[in-house]
């Protein structure tokens with residue numbers, strides 16, 4: 191927005207300018223917790239249209255801002271005080287940086303005169319957050335507040351999105367200034383080194399179109415950038431036009447519908463064998479907003495050895511960082527895909543035809559038939575299988591349900607067993623792998639999409655890191671639902687110790703009944719249900735889905751020994767994917 | 782500074798940045814975080830108001846250099862990056878050194894300074910402080926010769942560099958006497 195509703199020159203404090211600037215940026219909700227240095231900013235908040243969610247820990251504020259941004263595409267805002275509050279925000283900033291989430295952090299700082307004196311709650315916030323933000327700024331004068339806010343939002347939301355931070359000394363908030371709302375041109379002029387490339391290079395686009403038509407074993411390798419560029423529709427058009435199969439990475443689940451015949455699901459360390467192998471055997475990878483993360487490529491030297499690569503990404507530094515592309519295209523994914531579609535149509539109009547991919551398609555369907563995701567159902571009287579609980583949860587979920595997850599086995603099972611048929615319904619911490627992400631992220635998501643059912647799928651380890659935000663959810667009336675898969679362990683680490691450290695379990699056992707999750711959840715104002723037997727699963731989910739006035743926690747006591755399959759052990763080639771033990775007999779068909 | 786000469790395959794990056802607080806820290810921490818080595822770095826205000834030019838000498842193969850440039854360019858304050866080809870740029874550096882001398886060696890050192898067209902800045906009973914400005918390779922040679930006498934203290938600025946102007950422009954500069962090209 192570039193027009194102001196306030197007369198230029200109006201006198202106000204830096205704090206008032208801050209809050210008005212946030213309103214002008216279209217902020218409707220922010221997440222935070224006040225303290226000494228940021229106090230001046232909390233006063234004008236009382237008159238503001240902005241809803242403030244008072245969190246119980248600043249990390250929660252950051253993850254809520256992320257969850258909100260994930261599902262709305264709008265920047266999430268977290269406001270906290272100086273010192274320990276600013277350091278508590280570091281994890282969510284890094285998380286947002288890794289996953290390219292637009293987010294603006296606002297921190298209080300000691301008065302300008304006290305900077306550098308080790309004053310109470312002083313910390314070098316811009317220094318500490320330099321490498322976890324796309325940009326940050328210490329604002330030294332009340333006159334610079336509005337420009338700093340505009341820059342922070344502009345940088346957070348354009349190009350490759352990411353977190354920005356503005357650090358505001360207390361006197362800057364208290365001092366008087368005159369309202370000035372910089373125009374778009376002034377913002378651009380103040381950032382002469384910041385000009386994201388949007389449109390693809392025409393020659394490269396044409397070359398990409400040619401390669402796509404010539405490929406016999408192509409795969410569309412789709413990453414989170416598709417969602418950031420709001421390019422799901424363009425992707426679908428490209429896939430359907432060319433009939434090329436699609437894999438969606440952990441960050442891109444939902445960008446292409448899981449129920450689409452061309453969708454192969456998730457590749458990577460815990461991807462399904464078909465998605466992994468299709469990439470591996472491909473002769474053309476069309477990477478769209480993906481970054482060749484090590485969890486996708488496995489051992490880079492033996493990753494997709496026969497594939498040419500078209501790499502579309504808005505961040506030039508992603509081109510060639512891991513794998514040298516044959517056709518690099520820097521630009522906005524949506525625009526570039528539309529350009530590629532047009533180039534393909536032009537070539538076809540000129541008489542060019544697409545290579546025959548029938549053999550490739552039938553190989554892929556062979557893998558899909560032989561290597562579906564699978565688990566062994568629990569024997570009567572034995573502990574629940576987590577996958578079974580997730581299938582029931584999925585089947586009972588209203589359409590458009592948003593799922594947020596923590597980090598660990600439960601995250602991988604959710605990504606595997608959920609059906610993501612709509613973009614922006616999956617919220618998770620991919621790049622940083624932040625335990626404790628799900629509950630605050632689900633709260634942020636529910637605030638962004640109050641019309642949707644929001645389930646947080648959590649592990650017992652994760653739950654204990656951020657569960658206190660359920661208090662926030664109760665008090666602020668944000669009725670999220672938590673499916674707690676209690677396997678009594680730091681399950682993912684336990685799995686690695688079982689498989690790669692000779693079953694030598696070191697510091698991974700938590701406890702089954704300490705804490706008592708039902709009592710804990712109830713004490714935080716939630717409806718709480720414990721589920722131990724298969725026949726209790728559906729009724730509990732039904733009951734949880736019916737609650738709409740407060741948060742619900744369903745604790746599923748699940749099998750501690752269950753492992754996530756398939757698995758590509760860290761550092762190994764994708765050729766060495768370990769399929770589920772029951773599929774080992776046909777292992778050689780993965781060729 | 783170390784007395785090791787610049788690595789054989791060194792690259793010179795001339796980086797134009799907005800002159801804002803913390804910009805040098807941003808550049809330095811980027812190098813540290815991505816595991817790149819800086820051989821030398823010099824920074825000063827540039828011709829445009831509000832801009833600084835940072836001359837960075839890095840020692841890398843060309844592939845990571847591409848990454849360094851791209852990552853640097855992601856810093857919001859970085860406006861322009863030119864990689865200067867040593868064959869097509871002018872490089873300069875300043876060296877200050879205090880060298881141990883006695884009655885016998887003083888004149889030898891003075892003669893060296895003379896040959897290199899350096900300057901003697903201060904003369905003491907047991908030492909000379911000398912300066913030399915020039916191409917970093919020349920400074921390396923000078924430093925090596927001085928070290929035979931015993932260098933008490935040494936400070937080099939790290940190199941600064943600019944692209945050579947093309948022949949036409951160079952002639953023009955000489956014609957008008959405005960720019961002296963060294």
Ligand SMILES: Cc1ncc(C[n+]2csc(CCOP(=O)(O)OP(=O)(O)O)c2C)c(N)n1
Pocket residue numbers: 596597598599600601623624625648649650651652653675677679680681682683
């Ligand atoms: C903050 C943080 N600390 C440690 C880890 C390493 N880690 C990854 S998964 C995991 C176990 C998670 O346990 P739990 O939440 O119970 O989930 P489960 O794997 O059992 O489903 C750990 C410790 C991490 N990802 N994040």
